[in-house]
Amino acid sequence: MTYRKRKYEIVKKFMNPELIRDMRLVFAKDRNNRKEDKEREIRLGQNLVTLFEDLGPVFIKFGQILSTRRDIFSDNIINELEKLQDDVKEEDFSYIKETIEEEFARDIEDIFVEFDRKVLATGSIAQTHLAYIRFDDSVKKVVVKVRRKDIEKRVSEDLTIIRDLYRKYQNKLNFIESFDLGEVLEEFGKTLRKEIDFKNEKENILKYREDNKRSTDLSSPAVYENYCGKSVLTIEYINGKSIRSSYDKDPDTRKSLAKKIIKAYTNQMFSYGFFHADPHPGNIFVDSDYNLYLIDFGIVSTLSENYRYQIIKIFLGASLNEVSLVTDAIIGMGLLAFDSKKIPIFERRIQKLLDKYMAMNISQLKLVELIEDFYRLLVDFSIKIPSELTNFGKTILTVEGLIEKLVPEESFIALAIPLARPMALKLLSPDIVSNKILKNTYNSASLIKELPKASLNILRQLERGDFAIEQKRSDKDLQLFEKIEKRKVNAVVFIGICLIISSSILSLALIGLNNKDIRFLIILILTISLIFSLCLLKSLLKNGK
Secondary structure (H helix, E strand, O other), X not given: OOHHHHHHHHHHHHOOHHHXXXXXXXXXXXXXXXXXXXXXXXXXXXXXXXXXXXXXXXXXXXXXXXXXXXXXXXXXXXXXXXXXXXXXXXXXXXXXXXXXXXXXXXXXXXXXXXXXXXXXXXXXXXXXXXXXXEEOOEEEEEEEEEEOOOHHHHHHHHHHHHHHHHHHHHHHHXXXXXXXXXXXXXXXXXXXXXXXXXXXXXXXXXXXXXXXXXXXXXXXXXXXXXXXXXXXXXXXXXXXXXXXXXXXXXXXXXXXXXXXXXXXXXXXXXXXXXXXXXXXXXXXXXXXXXXXXXXXXXXXXXXXXXXXXXXXXXXXXXXXXXXXXXXXXXXXXXXXXXXXXXHHHHHHHHHHHHHHHHOOOHHHOXXXXXXXXXXXXXXXXXXXXXXHHHHHHHXXXXXXXXXXXXXXXOOHHHHHXXXXXXXXXXXXXXXXXXXXXXXXXXXXXXXXHHHHHHHHHHHHHHHHOOOOOOOOOOHHHHHHHHHHHHHHHHHHHHHHHHHHHHHHHHHHHHHOOOOHHHHXXXXXXXXXXXXXXXXXXXXXXXXXX
């Protein structure tokens, strides 16, 4: 299909009058939780699912990404989008063979000891086959993941069309105010391009295996690097089944598996800051000994040390009902500028949110509801949620959904708190806090060290007349201004001299001079400088009246 025909097909599908009308009403500001609103949201979700499935792999992936954005859509829409599946026809084996041989420039029979023509699993990006390879003087059973035909070209073309259409119709989408659609599309494009390059997935697995070596961590398949490329990925065969197979096990076994998953994800997120970001049941395998494995590392995410620290502060503030801790953490993340007028309103909203959940029993708490309310709060204050936090929230919610299916009789939060508490204490330990204080102390020391030089530069600029003051005054004010201007300039110069003297003394003190005479001299100069400054300040205030 040509670019023009594909573009026409996409536009035609999106120009559904019912779809456009429902989108406008769903994103309207004056919505209420009426029955018709709920019905409209469900209908919109269903129509989006049909639309994405009709348009193929790129749009299916986009819909799956949107199904994680609870900061954008309500539960009614999310529940429909979550039904999107990579249910596509299998690729003809002749193409699979051709792709492998092009990747390694060898016949498939020379690469693998044996290669099963039968498909193991299919997806919108790739499909997998069982095979056998020679490795360390033995034959290993492996899973070979091969990219679908022309997927790179299709992804590139569809992403270009989506970007071009967004630019063209951006002004007509101004009814969407709760999020930046352009930013969502940009992030989606980056994620998808990484996912279709299996070299990225290989590196993700290697990094995960390097981090996750504790007995409490989830295992992952080994990677056979000599059998990997941009369009082919060869990994260890895991002799297990999806975690779904454990849903009917005895309560103690299910609870043990649930705790291990929570503990492992706590380590990934808060110890390593690098985590598998797609933990749906199909990507978690369990073997006959109840060992757990993560597979499919196409989607991973990171959490910086600062975000980890601030997230713990948010949870700590929530548990202690301390609004200021939550606000401080959000400011610390760089999401909210310090605004003396805005902060009190923001904190009142947080307090209202905390009051709602503090009144609940812990077994009644649903993390999905808490995060959804928190995201809505951020959206209401026009706070854009960075992808790092979006991926964190989406992964946490996916894990919560999995745990609820595994142990429906248990509360996810009740299980998670005892396991996460040691990690929280570790991130708030004296060592971590002292390191942050040391960094700030270093910055302060650097500032003091530079003060003499900065002060001298200020004086030079004053001397050259580089500082200009523009003010609109009456004739009477100008006359008064002229009388005292000379005196003010002299005063500023004297203050600058005092600043140089004071900062120089502080710098000497930091160097650690211990001579008694020098210490006496420092105290004397500092006292004189202080007296000078106070006198000049008093004079300025008097003349400024």
